[in-house]
Amino acid sequence: MKLSLDKVLLFLYVLLKPFYLFPSGNPQIADFIMLVLIAYTFLFRVNQLQRKYLFFVLLTLAFLYDILLVNGLWAIALGGAMEVFESTKWYWYNGAVLLTVVVLGQLEPRAYAQWLFWSVACSLAVQTLALLLGLAPGEHDFRQSLFFNNPNQLGYFGLLCLGICLFCARFFPVRAIYLFMVIGCSLSVIAASLSKAAIVSAVLMYLAFLFVSSKERTGLFWKNVVCVLACFFLLFCVSLYTNENVLHDATMYTQVKERLETLGEDSDDNLASRGYDRIANHPAYMFFGAGEGQYERFESSIALELHSTVANLFFSYGLVGTLLFFLLLYAGVRGHRLYAWYPLFFQIVYGLTHNGIRETLFWILLALYCVTAGMSSGSIKNGGDLHGKNFANMRN
Template sequence: MKLNHILFAIYVIVFPFYFFERGNPQIADIFGVIIIILNIKDIFLQIRSSNFTKLLFLFIAYTLIVNAVWMAIIGEIKLIKSSFYYVYSFFMMLSFYVNIKDKKFLNTLVYALSISLMIQLLLWPFIKNQGVRTMMFFKNPNQLSFWAFSMLIISYMVQRLSSTKTYFLYLTLLLSTFFVFISASKSGIAASVIFWIFFLIKTRKQVIVFAGISVIGISFLLATNKIDFSNINFVNNVVDRVSEKKVSGIEDLNDRGYDRITNFPQYLFVGAGEGKYDRFNYRIELHSTLFNIFFSYGTVGLLLFGFALYEIIKKSPTSSKVLLGVLILYTLAHMTLRSPLFWISLLLIYNLKESTNSNTALENE
């Protein structure tokens, strides 16, 4: 087994263990940096391999310029931090791209994904009660939600490319969905439900039959009082979270920082930079990937990133469009741009188009 394959497997397995404060590199990033160093030559070659990678490179370069300018104006060195995370995530994505045609690499990754999820499942009973929203070893529930949802997308895409057994696919998808639900993330649950609708429609008839039998069986058990979901703690937490009477609408959006877009329109062309949020009377970042790009890097940054997304769906199969739509739906309520998992998810969805166009499609369109 190649060293690259081993390092990626370790990276996936240790990713859910956050030992340092949020916003800082974690244990998995040590292995991520080693992966990048080992692939650095091929990484630079991959930048020019497609319009998709070129546009993302230009986007990152633009974020560096914007943050560097604001860093000089404000005198706050931390403004450049986000761009370094983007460079790191982009390079991790390209390291993945270097290996994506290697079936042995994909098979190793499938096992690593399964092991990672199984370890978290085995550890779950030992996690002390974390309230309505579980976060496992992450620093907050949204990090668990994003990790689990990314595992859902990545597992589906990688296993369609690999030659591993189908039951690995069901195992990883079910476990990923379980962790999304115990995080009680509204956007995560909504995006996961849409993914499963897509998955059941696109997969074989026997999967739909199996799902139908399962639904009928669970319904029968409920009707005969053989099981009582009200006694299952995490189910109650999810129901409470989804149905909570929290203030919603405009006020809820303002709590997430959306109103800074209308309050500070002067930044919407070139961008306000990312960080030092007390400039705008906030303590937090804008909780949305696309809207954060719009405010932090302006119309220019949003267009560069938007054109990269367009490269994914341009002349692409329906699957690419649906999967990208589901991913973007999730990111509307979460800032995911600093995580390599988000970038790798984008790459895999883009690769679906490449595979289809080269007559090695993951599915028949």
């Protein structure tokens, strides 16, 4: 695989993404690396953008300008409240990342999918190793954050990494054993975070992966069954010969079990506690949106931002902003078969109870969908090698 400056910068970004050195809401060390990559792309590569991506780029700019307009007008209307305008920079930053990956990945989409797969795999391996060795701060906390600022960030990171790897593995040769290791690392960090939304979304994504594997006759379905049965057989043997309940004594297992048993019972496991009541209490903002920030303006059960990607978009940017967002999603995935949408779909499922739209890896995943649309995807079999097989619709 040919090494280039943009691939090195992208690898460093993904590798350092989980390391939060500053408070949430501020740029982290990985973001400064991404800014260098954005500058490089817009200075030297943006003129290479192919015409077939023009509609996607225009939708991206329309979405970003709507956010700029809504937050800008509300900042003025509220007497120069720059807090309302604060979130705009993150949307534009992520929009720039989205277009950067499209520009860089358009010429070699298969190679970029492969590079991102291994970049994410390395990042997951580092985090899993830190988890196993207890190297991260707060190792004895009930919910792990590793090097993030809170557990939900870790859970969403694991979910996005799982989605990116399952999607990228469709487009280049990867042995099944490596894919299973990536899945295991992703599920480990998600389980350590004890994020109920991330755990449920990850399990559903994995089941969708099994369904798609069965549909495409890749052989991965039966390999997964064998792996699961082998794990249970190993646990049975250990329990039989040591007289110990291995699962019961496994801290992470019991913590996940306790966490899921309270699903729907905790104080924040309802729509009002996620801020959905704000929409019903202020229907006047339905069309144009209320902007983000100065949440004390609103009557709601919570005083912070609305904890939902779609609901926050709808309340903050109205019907127009929400429509532009879904049009942008559709423009990215439209060149793929419906069942190939599941890695992105379950990020939206997670976003029903958490606002994950400002997470950059989400926009990188969308960019990957865009540049790989129309490519032939494949199946993993014959020892785990991916062979070309046309499962995707061709984009003209």
